[in-house]
């Protein structure tokens with residue numbers, strides 16, 4: 001049985017999509033062991049409680065990055081987490097945190113990385129005038145929105161789009177992409193070579 005740890009700071013729709021996928025059997029042999037938020041008022045943490053999940057608030061305000069990260073990692077390890085999923089977690093992880101879970105931390109970003117990293121990716125895409133955008137699920141490394149790519153999904157950018165319309169179209173794809181990426185990583189027959197993540201040629205070796 002795999003145990004996921006979900007980290008969020010806000011709405012939590014990606015968390016709900018993952019939880020729904022688990023409940024529906026689309027992510028087999030997997031449970032959500034803990035949902036952690038750095039914000040006590042995150043709607044996602046209220047949803048986690050309503051669903052009867054183990055929901056923990058660890059406030060980050062006023063704490064040094066690594067001090068907070070140590071509390072989060074302790075909670076993840078206490079709950080036996082083997083895959084960490086960032087789902088709208090608005091904090092950059094310290095290198096120390098990243099090293100605790102090698103190739104075991106995923107993030108979702110609402111653009112086709114490496115285009116438009118950072119905040120307000122959908123607004124950046126509309127302002128730039130791209131005709132196609134989408135979302136990316138990737139491994140977390142020590143740089144923002146940077147690690148090896150696991151899944152990307154594309155959507156058209158329409159002339160009539162503002163950032164809200166585009167964000168809504170991308171979000172539908174995010175909810176599909178995260179489930180797909182978790183299944184690929186947990187299946188364990190893939191590997192990262194340089195920046196490239198894909199099927200291992202040599203069966204049996206994997207992440």
Ligand code: GRF
Nearest residue numbers: 011012013014088108109110
């Ligand atoms: C999503 O757009 C995700 O790509 C980005 O933050 C947003 C979180 O939304 N990292 P939600 O809290 O999962 O609804």
